[in-house]
Amino acid sequence: MLMTLSKDSMSITREQDLVPFRNRVKEAAVKIGMGIVNQTKLITAASELVRNMFRYAGGGEVLIEIVSKGRESGVRLTFADKGPGIANLDLAMQDGYSTGKSLGLGLPGAKRLVNEFDLKSTVGQGTTVMILKWKNG
Amino acid sequence: MGPFLLVTIQIDLYDRLALNLEADLVQKVHQTGARGVLIDISAVSIVDSFMGRILGNIASMTRVLDAETVVVGMQPAVAITLIELGLSLKGVHTALDVERGMALLQTKLDLDYEMADDDADDIE
Ligand SMILES: Nc1ncnc2c1ncn2[C@@H]1O[C@H](COP(=O)(O)OP(=O)(O)OP(=O)(O)O)[C@@H](O)[C@H]1O
Ligand SMILES: [Mg+2]
Numbered sequence: 001m002l003m004t005l006s007k008d009s010m011s012i013t014r015e016q017d018l019v020p021f022r023n024r025v026k027e028a029a030v031k032i033g034m035g036i037v038n039q040t041k042l043i044t045a046a047s048e049l050v051r052n053m054f055r056y057a058g059g060g061e062v063l064i065e066i067v068s069k070g071r072e073s074g075v076r077l078t079f080a081d082k083g084p085g086i087a088n089l090d091l092a093m094q095d096g097y098s099t100g101k102s103l104g105l106g107l108p109g110a111k112r113l114v115n116e117f118d119l120k121s122t123v124g125q126g127t128t129v130m131i132l133k134w135k136n137g
Numbered sequence: 138m139g140p141f142l143l144v145t146i147q148i149d150l151y152d153r154l155a156l157n158l159e160a161d162l163v164q165k166v167h168q169t170g171a172r173g174v175l176i177d178i179s180a181v182s183i184v185d186s187f188m189g190r191i192l193g194n195i196a197s198m199t200r201v202l203d204a205e206t207v208v209v210g211m212q213p214a215v216a217i218t219l220i221e222l223g224l225s226l227k228g229v230h231t232a233l234d235v236e237r238g239m240a241l242l243q244t245k246l247d248l249d250y251e252m253a254d255d256d257a258d259d260i261e
Contacts, residue, residue: 015151015152015153016151016153018151018152019149019151022149022183036214037213037214037217037218039214040182040183040212040214040215040217040218041217041218041221043182043183044183044184044185044218044222047183047185047187048185048186048222051152051185051187095223102186102190103186103190103224105186105222105223105224106186108223109186109221109222109223109224110222112221112222112223113218113221113222
């Protein structure tokens with residue numbers, strides 16, 4: 001069973017929030033003793049998602065949780081915005097697909113960097129992305 | 138021959154700062170006629186797709202100005218993460234440290250000269 005050991009949230013409204021946000025994620029990862037490679041993967045994935053959030057949705061809220069399951073602990077991040085939503089999730093998850101004239105790497109790349117990834121979106125209501133990185137994942 | 142420019146990024150940049158760096162650097166290459174740019178990212182702990190794109194932009198813009206860019210000192214965890222993210226720093230040369238980056242730039246310039254010499258011979 002998944003248990004939440006600590007919970008913290010942060011609202012993201014401007015790009016200047018990016019660096020402090022990354023530091024908060026790092027604190028959580030360090031707290032559970034996550035190694036530097038997994039930390040870097042987690043923070044990079046988080047950075048992609050938070051960037052999407054202010055770029056396409058004008059900002060949102062991120063929930064930062066330390067979770068455990070049996071002996072394993074990890075960091076779970078939930079990015080929730082009230083932006084326009086994503087009409088075609090399969091398309092958005094493809095490498096190279098971008099409506100922002102960018103590389104289209106953020107979503108599929110973030111998924112590759114973590115252990116669990118869940119994307120939900122309703123057009124006109126918003127988008128929620130959950131990622132989880134286990135300490136030894 | 139112009140000098141080399143060495144830029145050390147000491148903090149994790151947010152986007153505006155990264156874009157400024159891109160503009161400033163291209164400007165500097167133009168002003169100084171530098172033939173090589175070294176960007177030391179050994180203090181950078183996160184390179185996401187945005188930062189990666191900035192590095193790629195700097196490399197291709199400086200190339201138009203006849204300079205080569207070498208990114209030096211990338212942390213191993215950052216390198217591993219970039220590959221999994223799927224970002225190939227195409228057109229960006231990398232080296233382990235500043236010294237090796239300099240050596241790489243020097244070799245590239247020497248090659249340039251040899252090729253220029255060859256061209257000259259052809260015309261004769
Ligand atoms: N929070 C969001 N709200 C609305 N649309 C989104 C959101 N996140 C992503 N999208 C849509 O999904 C597409 C793919 O996102 P992804 O992050 O993979 O690529 P990108 O942001 O376009 O490029 P990159 O991340 O490589 O700079 C985006 O172009 C955008 O259309
Ligand atoms: Mg993106």
